[in-house]
Amino acid sequence: MFTEKAITGGDLPAPLLASRAKPSRPWRRLLVLTVAAGYALLSVTTRRQLFPLNLKHGHHDEDLCFQPNELTPTKNGDLWTEIGSTISTDAFKTKAIEWLAGAVRVPTESHDKMDPVGVDTRWEVFVPFHVYLLSAFPLVHSTLALTKVNTYGMWYEWTGSDASLKPLLLAAHQDVVPVDPTTVDQWEHPPYSGFFDGERIWGRGTSDDKGGLIGILSTIETLLAKGFKPARTVVLAFGFDEETSGVHGAGHLGKALAEHYGERSFAMVVDEGAGFMENFGTVFATPGIAEKGGLDVRVDVTSAHSSIPPKDTSIGILAALLVEYESNPYEVHIDLHSPVFDTLLCFAGHAKDLPSSLRKAIRQAPHSKKAMRSLEKVILADNVYRSLIGTTQAITLTQGGVKSNALPEQAWAVINHRIETESSVAATVEHDTQLLKSLANKFNLTYTSFGAQISEKDAPSSGTLTLSDAWGTALEPAPITPTGRDAAPYALLAGTIKATFNSHRSLQGDNIAMSPGIMTGNTATTSPRLAMIAVQTSAAVPDPLSVPENAPEHCPGTESQLAGKASACAGCANQDVCASGATRGPDPALPLITNRMANVKRKILILSGKGGVGKSTFTAQLGWAFAADEDTQASSLHDLHL
Ligand SMILES: [Zn+2]
Numbered sequence: 001m002f003t004e005k006a007i008t009g010g011d012l013p014a015p016l017l018a019s020r021a022k023p024s025r026p027w028r029r030l031l032v033l034t035v036a037a038g039y040a041l042l043s044v045t046t047r048r049q050l051f052p053l054n055l056k057h058g059h060h061d062e063d064l065c066f067q068p069n070e071l072t073p074t075k076n077g078d079l080w081t082e083i084g085s086t087i088s089t090d091a092f093k094t095k096a097i098e099w100l101a102g103a104v105r106v107p108t109e110s111h112d113k114m115d116p117v118g119v120d121t122r123w124e125v126f127v128p129f130h131v132y133l134l135s136a137f138p139l140v141h142s143t144l145a146l147t148k149v150n151t152y153g154m155w156y157e158w159t160g161s162d163a164s165l166k167p168l169l170l171a172a173h174q175d176v177v178p179v180d181p182t183t184v185d186q187w188e189h190p191p192y193s194g195f196f197d198g199e200r201i202w203g204r205g206t207s208d209d210k211g212g213l214i215g216i217l218s219t220i221e222t223l224l225a226k227g228f229k230p231a232r233t234v235v236l237a238f239g240f241d242e243e244t245s246g247v248h249g250a251g252h253l254g255k256a257l258a259e260h261y262g263e264r265s266f267a268m269v270v271d272e273g274a275g276f277m278e279n280f281g282t283v284f285a286t287p288g289i290a291e292k293g294g295l296d297v298r299v300d301v302t303s304a305h306s307s308i309p310p311k312d313t314s315i316g317i318l319a320a321l322l323v324e325y326e327s328n329p330y331e332v333h334i335d336l337h338s339p340v341f342d343t344l345l346c347f348a349g350h351a352k353d354l355p356s357s358l359r360k361a362i363r364q365a366p367h368s369k370k371a372m373r374s375l376e377k378v379i380l381a382d383n384v385y386r387s388l389i390g391t392t393q394a395i396t397l398t399q400g401g402v403k404s405n406a407l408p409e410q411a412w413a414v415i416n417h418r419i420e421t422e423s424s425v426a427a428t429v430e431h432d433t434q435l436l437k438s439l440a441n442k443f444n445l446t447y448t449s450f451g452a453q454i455s456e457k458d459a460p461s462s463g464t465l466t467l468s469d470a471w472g473t474a475l476e477p478a479p480i481t482p483t484g485r486d487a488a489p490y491a492l493l494a495g496t497i498k499a500t501f502n503s504h505r506s507l508q509g510d511n512i513a514m515s516p517g518i519m520t521g522n523t524a525t526t527s528p529r530l531a532m533i534a535v536q537t538s539a540a541v542p543d544p545l546s547v548p549e550n551a552p553e554h555c556p557g558t559e560s561q562l563a564g565k566a567s568a569c570a571g572c573a574n575q576d577v578c579a580s581g582a583t584r585g586p587d588p589a590l591p592l593i594t595n596r597m598a599n600v601k602r603k604i605l606i607l608s609g610k611g612g613v614g615k616s617t618f619t620a621q622l623g624w625a626f627a628a629d630e631d632t633q634a635s636s637l638h639d640l641h642l
Contacts, residue, residue, distance in 0.1 A: 063349075064345045064346070064348050064349030064350075064362075064363065065342070065345045065346035065348070065349035065350055065513075065515065066483070066484060066485055067350070067494070067510070067513060067514055068490070068491035068494040068495045068498075068514065069495055069498070070495055070498040070499045070502060070510070071491075071492065071494075071495025071496055071498070071499050072499050072503075076228075079226060079228060082226065083222065083223070083226065084503055084504075086222065086226075087222070087504075088504075092222075096218060097196050097201060099136055099214050099217075099218050100194070100201055100206065100210060100211060100214045101194030101195075101196055101201050101203075102132060102136055102194065103129070103132065103133075103136075103194075103205070103210045103213070103214050104192060104193075104194035104201065104203035104204065104205050104206055104210055105192055105193070105194040105203070106125075106128050106129045106132050106192075107125060107176070107179075107191075107192045107204070108125050108126055108129050108174050108175050108176055108205070108240070109122075109125060109175065109176055109177070109178040109179070110175035110176075110177075110178075110240065110241040110242075110243050110244045111178055111244060112244050112245075113244075114241070114244065114248070115594075116248065116590065116591045116594045116595075117150055117151045117152065117248055117591065118151070118591070118594065118595055118598070119594055119598070123151070123152060123240075123248075126151075126152040126174060126175075126240055129174055130152070130154075133154075133217065136217075137217045137218075137220075137221045138221075139220075139221050139224035139225060140156070140217055140220050140221050140224065143158070143224055144156040144157060144158045144220070144236075145157045145159070147256070149252045149253050149256045150248055150249070150252035150253075150591065152174070152240045152248075152249065153237075153238070153239055153240060153248075153249045153250070153252050153253045153256075154174070154236070154237070154238040155235070155236070155237055155238075155253055155256060155257065156235065156236040157233060157234075157235050157236075158220065158230055158233065158234040158235075158236075159233050160229075160230045160231050160232045160233040160234070161229060161230070161231050162231040162232065163233075165231060165232040165233070165267070166232075166265060166266055166267035167232060167233035167234065167235045167261065167265070167266055167267065168232055168233070168234050168235065168266065168267055168268055168270075169235045169236075169237060169257070169266045169268070169269045169270070170216050170234065170235070170236050170237075170270050170271075171236070171237045171238070171239070171250075171269065171270070171271040171272075172209050172210075172212040172213035172216060172236075172238050172271070172272060173209045173213070173238060173239045173240065173241075173242035173243070173249065173250070173272070174210075174213060174238050174239070174240045174249075175239075175240050175241055175242060175243050175244075175249070176204045176205040176208070176210070176243065177204065177208075177243045179191045179192075179204055187202075188202065189202035189203070190203075191203055191204040192204060194206075207275070208272070209242070209272045212271075212272045213238055216236060217236075220234070232267070235257070235261070235266070237250070237253045237257060238253075239253055248591075267489065268489040268492065268493070270493065273286070273287045273288040273517065273519070274286040274287070274288060274517050276497075276501070276512060279347065279351055280347065280351035280352060280353040280354045281351060281352035281353035282350050282351045282352050282353075282513050283501075283511065283512045283513070284346065284350075284351075284512070284513050284514070284515045285494075285497045285501070285512055285513070285514050285515070286343075286514075286515050286516070286517035287481075287490075287493060287514075287516070287517060288517045288518060288519045289339055289342075289480055289481040289483055289490075289516040289517065289518070290338075290339040290421045290477070290478060290480045290481070290516075290518045290519070291421075291477065291478040291518070291519045292418045292419055292420060292421055292477050292478075292518075292519075293418070293419035293421075293423070293424070293425060293428075293474075293475045293476045293477035293478075294416075294417065294418055294419060294473070294474070294475045295417045295419060295425055295428050295429070295469065295474045295475070296396075296414050296415070296416050296417070296469065296470035296471055296473065296474075297414065297415045297417065297428075297429075297432050297467055297468070297469070297470065298412060298413070298414050298466075298467070298468050298469070298470035299318065299321055299322075299412060299413045299414075299415065299436075299465070299466075299467055300410065300411075300412045300464070300465070300466040300467075300468070301314040301317045301318045301321070301400075301410065301411050301412065301445070301463065301464070301465055302314055302409055302410045302463050302464045303317065303407075303408075303409065303462065303463035304461075304462050304463055309407060310407075310462070312443055313407060313408055313411075314400060314408045314409065314410055314411040314463065315400040315401055315408050315411045317411075317439075317443050317445070317463070317465075318398070318400060318411040318412070318413055320439055320443070321413075321436055321439055321465070322395055322398070322413055324435060324436060324439055325393060325395065325415060325435065326395070328435055329393065330390050330391040330392070330393060330420075330431065331390070332376075332380055332386055332389055332390030332391075332420075333376060333389075333390075334365070334372065334375065334376050334379060334380075334389060335389075335420075335422045336365070336366055337422065338389065338420075338421055338422055339421060339480060339516050339517070339518040340385065340388050340389050340518060341365075342483065342515070342516040343515050343516060343517060343518070344362045344375075344379070345362060346513060346514070346515035346516070347359075347362065347515070348362035348363055349513075350513040350515075351513075358378070361374055361375045361378070362375060387418070388518055389420060390420050391417055391418065391419050391420045391423055391428060391431075392417065392418045393415050393416070393417050394415070394416045395413055395414070395415055395416075396414050396415070396416045397412075397413060397414040398411070398412070398413040398414075399411065399412055399413075400412065414470045415432070419475075419476075419477055420477065421477045421478075421480060421518070422477075423477065424476055424477070425474045425475070425476055425581075429449065429450050429467075432449070432467060433449040433450070433452075433454060433467060436465065436467070437454065440454065440455060440465045441455070443462070443463065443465075444459075444460060444461060444462040444463070445461060445462070445463050445464055445465040446459070446461040446463070446464045446465070447464075447465045447466075448464070448465070448466045448467070449466070449467040450467060450468060450469065450562060451468075451562040451566065452562070472584060473584075474581075474584065476581070481516075483516045494514040497512065497514065498510070498511075498512055498514070563578040563579065563581075563583065563584070564576065564577070564578030564579030564580070565579050604622070606618055606619050606622075
């Protein structure tokens with residue numbers, strides 16, 4: 001038995017999470033990654049099926065946390081040995097350092113809210129980066145086919161000899177988080193110096209994610225130099241705005257890959273994630289297998305206009321609603337099937353020096369509610385674990401009022417949610433809708449949430465409360481990558497990491513444990529999420545210009561939570577694809593339209609949120625007026641219905 005007293009917060013291990021900034025010995029990480037990726041390439045050539053591995057189980061507690069065995073190549077054993085000795089040389093180490101340091105020296109910052117490629121000149125920082133890659137990896141560029149997607153997205157194909165094998169997709173991102181110019185003097189070595197101090201390479205992007213990108217290219221360059229030809233096709237996808245939105249880079253790459261290779265067409269996708277580190281006496285490698293979802297809820301309050309100040313103004317009501325939010329955080333529990341519990345199980349199973357009380361608590365949690373509650377008490381007291389596990393909420397924006405002597409007609413706020421891996425966007429919407437119901441009632445507001453009428457239809461109203469998706473960017477939690485005994489891709493990755501870790505250090509036996517991890521951020525459209533489109537989406541991407549003839553008039557827009565689900569959508573030819581959420585997100589035709597419009601000097605938009613108000617008539621009249629003036633060149637007038 002354990003006691004609560006025995007498990008204290010002080011016993012808590014650092015979470016095994018896919019940290020986005022762990023700059024520990026990047027060159028070593030680069031080498032290991034290089035070898036790991038190369039190893040995977042060597043290994044897969046020996047397998048005709050999708051990795052049917054013969055796994056012997058290691059020592060430790062296998063029931064708690066399965067450990068695939070070390071995996072060494074058979075068919076390419078000689079090449080493996082040869083490459084092993086090559087990369088152990090000082091010459092290779094020097095080259096590997098220069099490969100990464102050179103990439104760090106090219107600043108490739110991506111910024112929030114950038115305009116499309118071709119409009120925003122800040123994207124041009126990727127030109128010198130491409131030039132650098134071309135000169136640093138000549139064999140890669142003379143052997144692999146490179147396609148640029150949306151100008152700076154890089155899609156390489158290393159075509160394998162066996163077309164019956166599904167390709168392997170290795171992803172990374174070229175961009176880095178901007179460096180605030182006012183903080184440059186606080187850097188021990190300048191952020192874009194790529195300075196090597198004998199142990200570490202310094203600079204923005206060394207570990208996130210140029211280490212990954214350069215690791216992949218270094219591996220392939222090294223394999224090419226040895227004359228290696230893959231049986232399985234290897235595809236590389238390098239986005240260029242992962243740190244901001246992923247819309248311009250991975251967003252386009254994902255679509256291009258899906259179009260070319262088809263749906264569910266990859267054997268395995270490997271993207272950036274955590275490295276490895278020692279926890280309680282055991283080194284753990286922690287690939288991220290899950291990512292939370294996200295939803296920004298906009299809360300809009302309007303109050304009836306009056307010259308006499310009412311008791312409650314829209315700002316006062318909004319304040320009450322926000323207090324209600326903060327007084328009622330989402331309940332957090334550890335789900336037995338969550339990735340975080342998998343992480344804890346791996347600690348219990350394999351961390352040599354884990355305090356025995358904590359090990360016992362984790363072991364007993366699946367069988368005893370009382371044990372689970374006690375474990376939760378300890379784990380959830382840690383804020384990092386807490387936010388990894390549960391749905392979080394944070395009020396991030398508020399606005400209301402325009403003048404000190406005018407009553408505010410409207411006030412609004414945005415609540416940012418990161419949705420737990422076992423929950424959904426719909427459950428989050430439902431939770432928030434219910435949360436504000438009694439206050440909506442108290443303040444006599446007509447309450448609408450995500451298009452659905454919540455308050456009684458004919459109830460007296462002194463204002464409105466509307467909840468909506470603030471930016472139309474709701475994101476479901478990512479599908480969780482399987483890691484059990486039958487999960488061949490995980491076993492391949494794990495076995496490869498183990499073999500690489502051991503052989504590079506000339507170690508015998510089991511020296512590194514695998515544990516599923518979870519990404520700390522929810523990055524909305526990171527390369528892995530978009531790469532998944534190519535792997536997992538089954539819905540066809542609809543042609544945005546084809547509006548079916550029988551489309552009902554009042555169907556909610558594609559950005560709406562109710563898209564395809566409202567009764568007005570019944571019978572619409574696109575109902576299913578709208579309901580699946582696949583049509584949410586920026587219109588893929590936007591860059592094209594922007595490009596085409598670039599030469600048009602002056603643009604006039606006639607807009608209305610409503611049909612039948614005379615937009616077309618007005619546009620036509622305007623066209624007449626322009627045409628009547630001989631000095632005006634009105635090339636064309638378009639009437640668009642969105
Ligand atoms: Zn990254």
